[in-house]
Amino acid sequence: MEIKNVPCPFCGSLCDDIIVNVENNEIKSVKNGCGISITKFMKHHVNAVKSPMLKKEGNLVDVSIDEAIDKAAEILKNANYPLIFGLSTTECEAQSKALELAELIGATIDQLPSVCHGPSIMALQSVGQTTATLGEIKNRADMVIFWGCNPIEAHPRFFNRYSGAAKGMWSDRSKRYIVTIDMRETSTAKKSDKFIKISHGKDYELISIIRAAIKGQGIPDNVEEITGVKKEDLENLTNRMKNAKYGVVFYGMGLTQSFGKELNTDNAISLVKDLNEWTKFSIIPMLGHYNVAGAVHVWGWQSGYPFSINFALQYPRYNPGEFSATQMLVRKECDAALIVATDPVAHFPNEAARHLAGIPVITIDPKFSLTALISEVVIPCATAGIEAEGTAYRMDGIPLRLKKVVNSEFPPDREILERIIERLKEKMKEQ
């Protein structure tokens, strides 16, 4: 059976034209997807958790899902300062349930921007953002700038489908001037009309100089010394920016996680705002995981805040840093953790992972992870977008319905979280 128009639950591009061939509840082939997408679908069952598990005498042993949920509820009930983390690669309905759970137990809840595009959101909160949906870029953009991002490798279909080479209503590759600004010549740079090599950590300086130049200030003669960029390249760049009909800046973690962080993104957004005095310009953060934007939206409409949210006072509070998962773990503040659809032990700094290993952890994930290994409770789930339906938001905020192409013996994340909430409420009544 051929299932068409399947959104790919991998990266923030959320390409929705994937064709999945299924026979006997097994994915046989995948068309239209990039290499990552094909692997995601074809190998979704590899390294899967086969049964709910509890740690008993130091070993993870198979148990019933009811027992695992009961234990999870018990751990969360007894915790004084629990952390809920992850959720950027699951469906919105699970993100919603996770927030409800956080509210119920007064937990801190956080998701991946805390370690990737958080600075983009913090910049939005200080200066705003002029942006567009990806179809608008395809249809209109005659100038595309990739700054500190490498979509050819990180979002493989992005360049052809939405941006660089995409053919739209009023623009296509031939009408489009593409610039890559990066500290090394990436594969995206090789596909661009111009590569501008910037010195490491000099983004803020370069953006400031461009902003000044656009407003008519001269470009300093020692600009190459400061930023590594030739003066004539900058003159050419600023001219082209002001004369573009519709320009766009795509940026990645080269900007958000290098020296300056949210100040870089703040400055980049301000540059694009300035450009709107002359022409039309947009800026779009290249969100990595496919549903980071979903949690930003769902938690945004339910609590007012996108990540790093704390419910200890029975209402939502927001403070990146104070309520960021990594920092809370490094400071050894939380005494239990619920990890959904991510693997912090593999990705977090050592000190954070070490604290996690010393507290009771519940992991909900279809696959085995390092975090699962250190957990008290491991609950397998149906993989969102492959084994479970749900909603996901593309990096530009477009919501799509994820499809279920094969069945799983396990419930989706939202259902597991709902059952934990129910069990917790029962336990709270028993007290």
Add this chain to the structure above:
Amino acid sequence: MMIIKGGKVYDPINKIDGEIIDIYIENGKVVEEPMNERNNNEDIIIDAKGMIVMPGGVDIHAHIAGPKVTKARVMCPDDHRKDVVRKTKITRSGTGYTIPTTFVTGYRYAKLGYTFVAEAASPPIATRHTHEELNDIPLIDKTAYIVMGSNHFVLDNIKNNNFDGLKNYVGFLLNATKGYAIKIVNPGGVENWKWGKNVNSLDDPVINYGVTPREILQNLAKVRRELNLPHAIHVHCNNLGSPGNFKTTLETIDALKGEPIHITHIQFNSYAGDGWASFASAASEISNKINSCDNVTVDVGQVIFGPATTMTADGPWQHTVYKLSHQNKWANVDAEMETGAGIVPYVFKENNAVNAIQWAIGLEILLLIKDPFKVCLTTDHPNAGPFYYYPNVVEYLMSKKKRDEMLNKINAKAKEKTTLVDLDREYTLQEIATITRAATAKIMGLKNKGHLGIGADADIAIYKFDENNIANSFSSAKYVIKDGKIVVKDGEIVRNHIGRTYYVKVKGEANDEIKEAFANYYSVSFENYAVQDVYVPKKEIIECYKE
């Protein structure tokens, strides 16, 4: 059965004006008085003696759900911190202030006695998001208007003189998005803004299409009639916010040649003067026009002093507000093929001449339009201020003394550049009931809302009215009944309830041209575009045609 006993009932549609009448409710509907005397212990009796009883409030225009609302929420943590809402045994937690979270939005509307709210502008491609949020707004019924005034297919069909194609597309779009009405925002201007431009008159052409705002309005009004939609075209006029724009507003009305039109937040389109220095009220000109024609209804968009968050599909205007506001926070979103949006936090200041005049203009319009069935109370929430300030506006309308107190307190230009000081009219309770529920429901074509006749939805607000404390009387209802259940008692939420989402079913479906344009120019597949049924778990479908 539930019986509301002994209350003074205000039901303008059924011409009941403060009579003491008992209301009988069964299965979520208002029913006839039973033939036999009731002596059933299971009956719920609400003693409304000394109280006033009105149909549940119906808000015809507010921004409560969808991409721009949540973008604003995420963009403005500073807005929420001063207004936090704790969870209770029954209710969820959340935050305000100008852009309350979804749960808080439902609770606050219900406490005011409102039971139906229309989201005023949903971009089609993101309307799945709007529905997701509507489902998270508890207690009230809701619906969404679909933005169409700069949509590619609308512009293209008008350009090609293909009226049938246009009609079919609008039908397709309303069905696909599960929307309720045709929303037109700055017709043509939103498309031009995608090239950094705007339109400044009804006859300025749209770039690449050559069609004009006048043609967009006329064609969509005709489509609206032929599709038999319950609500008129819902229009945010060109040149909104600019001095001298009342002429554009009058031209817009004339351009419609008698076709029904609802002009929204008309306060923002009733300005005289040729610059900010000579900014003045044109409320008289606008009100005279509305008094003289039968095809025009309006809602006011009353300014509330204090913080607001402006959000609209009118991107070019938001760029202007950004420059005017000096706040340095501005969001703009261009939505492919369809529309756009802009967000700017703003503060309406009592001592600012323009803001003071804007405040007075809203009240002038409410007082100068003679027939209360033609004008609705809104604050264009959260553009001119949060919706939960409606009771304060009601107080200004019912008490000349109260509004003169305010008028004397604010920038003196408000007296000089408007006629508010000369207006002696004071609204009656019946008129208040009209502009907050009866007129709004009637204008939206909601047959079972806005009145308490037999068969009406049992959505009812009961207030303890104190004429010396009007705002407080309406800010916290004594009882609110939704679908026959008590959801608010003594101003507190006492029950969880999820209302329905209203949408129309009309004639129109995707043809090859539409599908081809999707394949070439959209970034999502046509097959993934339409909002699936799972996003409207509780629904009320208004059938606009029969097979």
